[in-house]
Amino acid sequence: xxxxxxxxxxxxxxxxxxxxxxxxxxxxxxxxxxxxxxxxxxxxxxxxxxxxxxxxxxxxxxxxxxxxxxxxxxxxxxxxxxxxxxxxxxxxxxxxxxxxxxxxxxxxxxxxxxxxxxxxxxxxxxxxxxxxxxxxxxxxxxxxxxxxxxxxxxxxxxxxxxxxxxxxxxxxxxxxxxxxxxxxxxxxxxxxxxxxxxxxxxxxxxxxxxxxxxxxxxxxxxxxxxxxxxxxxxxxxxxxxxxxxxxxxxxxxxxxxxxxxxxxxxxxxxxxxxxxxxxxxxxxxxxxxxxxxxxxxxxxxxxxxxxxxxxxxxxxxxxxxxxxxxxxxxxxxxxxxxxxxxxxxxxxxxxxxxxxxxxxxxxxxxxxxxxxxxxxxxxxxxxxxxxxxxxxxxxxxxxxxxxxxxxxxxxxxxxxxxxxxxxxxxxxxxxxxxxxxxxxxxxxxxxxxxxxxxxxxxxxxxxxxxxxxxxxxxxxxxxxxxxxxxxxxxxxxxxxxxxxxxxxxxxxxxxxxxxxxx
Amino acid sequence: xxxxxxxxxxxxxxxxxxxxxxxxxxxxxxxxxxxxxxxxxxxxxxxxxxxxxxxxxxxxxxxxxxxxxxxxxxxxxxxxxxxxxxxxxxxxxxxxxxxxxxxxxxxxxxxxxxxxxxxxxxxxxxxxxxxxxxxxxxxxxxxxxxxxxxxxxxxxxxxxxxxxxxxxxxxxxxxxxxxxxxxxxxxxxxxxxxxxxxxxxxxxxxxxxxxxxxxxxxxxxxxxxxxxxxxxxxxxxxxxxxxxxxxxxxx
Ligand SMILES: Nc1ncnc2c1ncn2[C@@H]1O[C@H](COP(=O)(O)OP(=O)(O)OP(=O)(O)O)[C@@H](O)[C@H]1O
Ligand SMILES: [Mg+2]
Numbered sequence: 001x002x003x004x005x006x007x008x009x010x011x012x013x014x015x016x017x018x019x020x021x022x023x024x025x026x027x028x029x030x031x032x033x034x035x036x037x038x039x040x041x042x043x044x045x046x047x048x049x050x051x052x053x054x055x056x057x058x059x060x061x062x063x064x065x066x067x068x069x070x071x072x073x074x075x076x077x078x079x080x081x082x083x084x085x086x087x088x089x090x091x092x093x094x095x096x097x098x099x100x101x102x103x104x105x106x107x108x109x110x111x112x113x114x115x116x117x118x119x120x121x122x123x124x125x126x127x128x129x130x131x132x133x134x135x136x137x138x139x140x141x142x143x144x145x146x147x148x149x150x151x152x153x154x155x156x157x158x159x160x161x162x163x164x165x166x167x168x169x170x171x172x173x174x175x176x177x178x179x180x181x182x183x184x185x186x187x188x189x190x191x192x193x194x195x196x197x198x199x200x201x202x203x204x205x206x207x208x209x210x211x212x213x214x215x216x217x218x219x220x221x222x223x224x225x226x227x228x229x230x231x232x233x234x235x236x237x238x239x240x241x242x243x244x245x246x247x248x249x250x251x252x253x254x255x256x257x258x259x260x261x262x263x264x265x266x267x268x269x270x271x272x273x274x275x276x277x278x279x280x281x282x283x284x285x286x287x288x289x290x291x292x293x294x295x296x297x298x299x300x301x302x303x304x305x306x307x308x309x310x311x312x313x314x315x316x317x318x319x320x321x322x323x324x325x326x327x328x329x330x331x332x333x334x335x336x337x338x339x340x341x342x343x344x345x346x347x348x349x350x351x352x353x354x355x356x357x358x359x360x361x362x363x364x365x366x367x368x369x370x371x372x373x374x375x376x377x378x379x380x381x382x383x384x385x386x387x388x389x390x391x392x393x394x395x396x397x398x399x400x401x402x403x404x405x406x407x408x409x410x411x412x413x414x415x416x417x418x419x420x421x422x423x424x425x426x427x428x429x430x431x432x433x434x435x436x437x438x439x440x441x442x443x444x445x446x447x448x449x450x451x452x453x454x455x456x457x458x459x460x461x462x463x464x465x466x467x468x469x470x471x472x473x474x475x476x477x478x479x480x481x482x483x484x485x486x487x488x489x490x491x492x493x494x495x496x497x498x499x500x501x502x503x504x505x506x507x508x509x510x511x512x513x514x515x516x517x518x
Numbered sequence: 519x520x521x522x523x524x525x526x527x528x529x530x531x532x533x534x535x536x537x538x539x540x541x542x543x544x545x546x547x548x549x550x551x552x553x554x555x556x557x558x559x560x561x562x563x564x565x566x567x568x569x570x571x572x573x574x575x576x577x578x579x580x581x582x583x584x585x586x587x588x589x590x591x592x593x594x595x596x597x598x599x600x601x602x603x604x605x606x607x608x609x610x611x612x613x614x615x616x617x618x619x620x621x622x623x624x625x626x627x628x629x630x631x632x633x634x635x636x637x638x639x640x641x642x643x644x645x646x647x648x649x650x651x652x653x654x655x656x657x658x659x660x661x662x663x664x665x666x667x668x669x670x671x672x673x674x675x676x677x678x679x680x681x682x683x684x685x686x687x688x689x690x691x692x693x694x695x696x697x698x699x700x701x702x703x704x705x706x707x708x709x710x711x712x713x714x715x716x717x718x719x720x721x722x723x724x725x726x727x728x729x730x731x732x733x734x735x736x737x738x739x740x741x742x743x744x745x746x747x748x749x750x751x752x753x754x755x756x757x758x759x760x761x762x763x764x765x766x767x768x769x
Binding site: 123137145 | 568590601603
């Protein structure tokens, strides 16, 4: 068996269990919300339009954005709850995913519910009154049964949407089948991407078929079919979620990672160190850049690696550049004072923004530094990752060199490097520890005016682990142990097309490089 | 006893009932006749509260209809809809048993009642488990009558109950119903377009036009005393028809 496929299969029980739990909960909650709303809207036509318009509006928000919006919202609610009751809750992971997916499930059920109920023949509804039913009896015994086939069709649509959209829960820290897709996209592991897509499609189709069976039962009033469909759903969901029952024990440590290869490898590296002490470790990967720090400060993850320049600008809001060592020192003091976050130390390498060009292109244009680049920029296209152009680093570079490009395009990091090769971009905002710089023999432009801040990789520890000696001792050996060459090689081993390593394998390799004695 | 006093109802600008006063004594059989759109259905629906009139008072057995819980009132009044209105998701037996079930009758009593009523409306027992969609129009109408009778109501309101039946069945069912009406001492108000049927079954004829009662009395009295030419024409229609029939068939 293909080793990537085997690795994917290995991860399936956990991913599938969470995916099913998440989508089933969202669907159930969506049903619980939209059915009463549909009944209210069917009774009062004046409610109908605003309700349906609102639900349609929510549907037009891209899934990823909806999920992302819930995180800060819940964070604020959690802060209020903590102030009021002394207990907050996790704004990351299951809750925001559940709420966003629930909103997604509402529209199809609401729309079909309203249509189904409003479509009941008025003569039949009047007959229900005429034989002496109360409004409630009329609803339960006549209107809902008659609208049931249409409502069930809405539930089917909602189920398929929810299962598909649940893959987007990964970036807010909720494990799902999306983990395959997001991780695969970052590490160019197409087996993973396909596996994730296929698994979620199969799941959606299975749910759709079983609901279809129940729908047919409702429509033809064959109780056997309804029972078969519903029982199939319950048994299937139960089996899929079984792996979660065992993991109910409190997880000891949570290691976080942002959404690129280096972060996956470092998360595995730290998780490995912690597991070596006998601790249980879970991973929350694919966190958005800003989400990760807030999650750490809130104690939702215990440790992750961030970069000094990122923290400097994004967290402290500073735009000056005191130099590498001073920046780490000041960060240590400031983050502890502000949020109780501990900077355990630098890993030993930098992952700075670096403007890179193809060697031949740079030579032909005579570009070696950002000063040279500014002269030819109007003829060039800049390729960046999705956030670079909105980051202060870009503003600093732009202010220092006055770069105005012919065009700018943003890519997932993986595709950004591809774009350079394919000519869709002439210059990219690369990362200095990226293995592809060496592998693709890219020219990194120098920064003579020192506009790009330093980006030392530092281990950040959450306030709730600040005094956990076992935890800190396990991670401390990593400080200063990783050189940029080793990190580049590890990154490349995950990103390359052939003979790929998984992040966990790369982490083991990296550990062997940095600590050959153990 | 059913009493309507000064009942007025409008649908938007359309006046459906215009100051109607009517008293139906217990045990009486009243036939409501009149042209299409004259307000017959609306009048019938005000009696069991399906239509709340804009003005006027209605009492059933001395109780103000506006003051009692409508579902309790309706369980005591059998209603046969003009559109029949059988529940498509229930079997014939379940349709007939619906009001008894709401009243909390036990299943054996309901089953026995369903058999009796199917017999009464001359339907074979094997239709009991069919959905209404598997019946003919006339059969459906008979199930509608059976459903209205199921909970042993004292008052029956019937809106063209036999309209879709062939003449023979119609005759037979009318006669059977009349026997039941007498035997159980029912109070019946029946809308019909068939004057002959009205004359044959009812103690009293109420003629409506444009939301008003044009004439009210026993058929013979009306024929003798009706001043309105329209009422006379209406009442003489069956006799004229009978005469013509005799001529053509050479009786
Ligand atoms: N729900 C309604 N909305 C608006 N107008 C209505 C409604 N129901 C009845 N009407 C109008 O009220 C008037 C009386 O209607 P009603 O149904 O009582 O007549 P009817 O005597 O039963 O007629 P038919 O013999 O055709 O059944 C008619 O003009 C009709 O168009
Ligand atoms: Mg009518």
